[in-house]
Amino acid sequence: MEQFDQSIELFIESAGWLAPVLFILLHLLRPFLFLPVIVVCIAGGVLFGFLEGALLSFFGLSLMSLVSYQLVNKFPRFRAKLSRLKDKVFRDRTLSVSQVMVLRIMPFVHFHLLSLYLMEMSKTFKEYMYYSMLGVIMPAVLYTAFGELIRELPWYMTLIMLALLIGVFQLLGRLNKSHVQPN
Structure with a gap:
């Protein structure tokens, strides 16, 4: 394992400034390669360390x-396909920005689908990008920092973590409904 770590460090050093650029391009190509966000972020932690990754x-x-x-x-x-997916996955459900951000943390939730929700909630492109950038902070930090831990957790701990995230998602939905005033 130590030799593998040294090989990775040597590769990153020899790639120089190109390594971070290629990693960012990997994020852009990720949907076409059918790679989950978590996998790419974990790779960032392994290749570049926590902060840079x-x-x-x-x-x-x-x-x-x-x-x-x-x-x-x-x-x-493309928009029509995402809308159909939205109708299938979240039938007759309105999500809040907070719920979308929690869903961004959950592995294997469709990135573009959540982006569609944010687009529909936002009045301007600037507002959409603000919410989007705010919403990717936690997955980038959590998956990079705890990628190995998440991957190494026993199955029952993974289920407990998923149940907690679903609970937070449901709680935010109830809180959102209580704040919405009927016309």
Whole structure:
């Protein structure tokens, strides 16, 4: 294992400034390669360490939010497919920004679907990017920092963690409904 770590360090050092650029590009290519966000962020922690890996993941995920916005607005068929997926997954459910941010932390939740929710909630592109960038901080930090821990957890601890996230999601939904005033 020590030799593997040294090989990775040597590769990163020899790649120089190109390594972070390639890593950010990996975030942009991730959906086409069918890689979950968690896998790429874990790789960032392994390759670059916590601080640099989390920052690079934040930049990569923020750029992916920008790309999502462009895809949805330039390709109506893509938007229609996401809307159908939204109707299937979250049938007759309105999500708050807080709930979308919790869902961003959950592994394997469709990134572009959550971006669509944020687009529909936002009045401007600037507001969308603000919410998007705010929403990718926690996944970038958590998956980079605790990637190994999450991957190494026993199955029952993973289920407990998932149940806690679902509980927080439901609680935020109830709080959101209690704050919404009928017309």
